[in-house]
Amino acid sequence: MYIYTAFLLSVAAEAVKSVSMNDELGDGSVTATLSAFSISSMTGIPRETVRRKLRILVERGLITPGPGSAFSLTLAREEIGEFVRRAQPLDLSYDWEALQ
Helix, strand or coil: CHHHHHHHHHHHHHHHHHHHCCCCCCCCEEEEEEEHHHHHHHHCCCHHHHHHHHHHHHHCCCCEECCCCEEEEEEEHHHHHHHHHHCCCCCCCCCHHHHC
16 A cells, blocks of 8 residues: 555656646646655665565556556546545644744
8 A cells, every 4th residue: 555655646746746847738647657666765665575566556457567667657637636635634733834
């Protein structure tokens, strides 16, 4: 689950970046590409474990292999919007006004 979530967050970041750079929306989809090394660095999960989990995600059709040793997830912008809308802010006791 953590590995797939890393892809979701990366896709959301790519979507925000493309909007902020005034990119053309193209076909309405956004792709994020990550390697086992980068996912391992982000999550703290050992790289070999990440590789095994990536193979499972490929077998289930959730991500695609390539280019090289990387893997990709492509989502429609509408799917990304749904993911972001469903995300709930954490219930933390921070003084949010002081952080602005």
